[in-house]
Amino acid sequence: MSIGIAPPAHIGAVAPALAGERPASLWGDAWRRLRRNRAAVTAALFLAWMSATAALAPWLPMKDPAAQDLALGATAPSSAHWFGTDELGRDAFARVIYGGRISLLVGVVGTLVSLLIGVTWGATAGYRGGRLDEAMMRFVDILYSLPYIFLVILLLVFFSRSLVMLFVALGLVQWLTMARIVRGQVLSLKQQTFVEAARALGATDASIIFRHIVPNTLGPVIVYTTLTVPAVILQEAFLSFLGLGVQPPAASWGTLVSDGARLLALFPWLVIFPGIALSLTLLSFNFLGDGLRDALDPQDRSDVA
């Protein structure tokens, strides 16, 4: 497999001074291409709207997701309750929005955990090379072959089902691929002449890593991060479906779908709306990730020439 090597990020910044006219930098180029991808732009707008609604939910004019109305019970969608109510008379629309708060939070934090471990691990292995690299990547190989979901389930069943344990479990599952991607990038980047030039000018290891190498790994890392968020949200929803995710009274989209599925024949709207919210969000992240990859992929230059 060939590894796409992005041109050094600083070239775009230096060149205009020489040419007098601004050529397309990697990022400017990518941005231009991303904007032309209608699916990716729509997805990004949807995600922005979803995140804003979820984040601002407590201040929006909305029903209280925890307020029960036992006399009302479960009702089909109506003008008073857009997504209907559940068997305790709680407003399903508010429950879906608040579920989004948890699902998105878990997705982002779980991804940050995996990003932190994966980038550090991969960059260290790739830059140091040699024995250390060998040992670190063999460790990753072994972890890859583990039946992860078993361990996560055991971890969550036997120990606490706290949100922190959930973040740890989800982060642990996801960091391996990130480590491999970053290592591959660093391995090829450290051989590049611009790194050699920096070293010849007397740059320290730290400044080479952070000024010259890390910025050039950003493309693939951004793409993979965008694709990790939905993976983590999906994992959490799956664990919630088993009753191992976030615990009541908190409810993620996975919890809502799981609860709704039990009463599917009676109150189908309790599955359908959280299911749509979850699926659309995952779809949007995937569309955005695909769009970013196309925009940042230096192999496909057909539309630039």
Next chain:
Amino acid sequence: MATFLLRRVLLLVPTLWAIVTVAFFLVRLAPGGPFESERDIPAAAKAQLMRNYGLDLPLHVQYLRFLGSAARLDFGPSYKFPSRQVREIIAEALPVSMELGGWALLIAIVVGVPIGIFAAARQNTSADFAAMGIALAGVSIPNFVLGPVLVLGLSLTLYLLPPALWEGPQSRVLPVLTLATAYVAYVARLTRAGMLEVLRQDFIRTARAKGLAERVVVLKHALKLGILPVVSYIGPAAARILMGSIVVESIFAIPGMGRYLVNAAFNRDYTLVLGQVLFYAAFLMVLNLIVDVAYTWLDPRVELA
């Protein structure tokens, strides 16, 4: 080749040892025990139970005994169902999961690969966009959303198919469809990406320059290499699919491995959990090995070392 196989098989043993060791201590160190949930067992009876299962022995003795039984692949009776051996339970649940997974896997390949080839051959046409848009949706809709929605539509509204259980050929349709969808979509995406990567290579240009029909170029020359990403994905995925889907088996009340695993973990059924973990890990690793061997056959440039 022979040394490669020998080395890999020898590497299986320590890896499996590490996995069952982690699982063993995870299970034993967790608070609570298999007989905690039973109501008001007299202390003497409980002590007798613990003695019967050897749970009164020091932990290291228990561990050594466990390693012995793991080596003989005989884990003894289940804690939850004392009249049944773990081996019997696995022997009974595995064929069910394998049948469910086998159908899903077959559909994933038979449907997914042609869609991917079709889309790649018509890159950037509306047919390509449509196929890949649907595939992305297929990847994004979680199976625990898809399952209930299919049940709602096809069983509870149209009465075409049974909503659950594993009896008779008709009962296979919904679970297999639920399980297969995401894999079909993912295989289609992988095939397309793999084919596009190959189709821009020089030997394809040569084949076209020779005047070969496009059909021959795509199916005879490109496919063998373009399918590689699918091969490397299918191996580990097959292990997961064939060992049973926890979600699908739960939704449709299918007595397969996935359902037993979750229940065993919740019941603290130590022997059943550990037996399943070992079995699953071994299965996964053997399939990974098969994938590596298949690689050399498809791509002669790959050397096993």
